[in-house]
Amino acid sequence: MSAGFFVTGTDTGIGKTTISCALLYAFAAQDKKVVGMKPIAAGSENGQWIDVERLLAASNVSVSRQLMNSYAFDSPISPHIAAQQAGTEISMAVIHQAYQELSTKADIVIVEGAGGFLVPINQWQSGADLAQTLNLPVILVVGMRLGCLNHALLTAQAIQAAGLVLAGWVANCMDPQMLALIENIKTLKQQLKCPLIGILPFTREMDIQQSAQLLDIKKLVIDHQSM
Incomplete structure (x- = not known):
């Protein structure tokens, strides 16, 4: 098993x-030691970075916030x-360095990126460079709403152009009014060159541990030879 996923x-x-936390619970259910990592968090609420807190809560390995969150900014803007x-x-x-230390403490490290795959990280590098630096298989979360086909296919191209393994994708149903939802999912299943590992329905009541049960992590691809 790979040491982690991006x-x-x-x-x-x-x-x-949500998907990152669900993945942590899913791997933990296989008796894995798991920890989440949010290297860059932008946007705090009442002095807290909610994404970081949720990942900490879903991890079964105790680590410091500083280790799992190297950079935290108050404004919800590009990193x-x-x-x-x-x-x-x-x-x-x-x-x-923080990822390397986390990987010594857990069997699986789930690294959540910031924004989209190509969001600028600094003057020269983007989220793609971060994924390359960590050299992890990538899991793509597709928000199922109008425009998702183009966004998903472009992101998949960028991941593959970066020389990274697209390990799997998740359909996150965000719009209860979305037209042709099933047809859109079918199209992505045909065109994305990786397995669909789960469909999360639109709901305001399902908790993260329930979501974890909808993810088939056994389908994840972890190297090019597995594709």
Whole structure:
């Protein structure tokens, strides 16, 4: 089993944290030691970064917030702009070192990216560079809503162009009024060159542990030879 996965999405606010937490619970159910990592968090509420807190709660390995969250910014804006406003620059080396330490403490590290796959991280690098630096298989969260086909296929192309393994994708049903939902999922199953590992229905009541039961992590691809 790979030491970890990088979770990205077709947009920001698309359900990456929910899926990342669900993955942690799913692997924990296999008696794995698991820990979440949110290297860059942008957007706090009452002095807390909710994504970070949720990942900490879903992990069964105790680690410091600093280790699993190298950079935290108050404004919910692109990481490179948030870092500029804070008078700092995001370093891939710092994040990589934190990941290496986390990987010694857990069997599985689930790394949640910031925003979409190509969001700028600093003046020169993007989320794609972060995924490359960590060299992890990528799980794509597709927010099922109008425009998702284009966003999903473009993101998949970017992941593959970066030389990374697209390990699987999750259909996160966000719009209860979405037309042709089943047809859209069928289209992505045909065109994305990786397995669909789960469909999360639109609901306001399902908790994360219930969501974990909808993910078939055995389908995940972890190397090119498995494809």
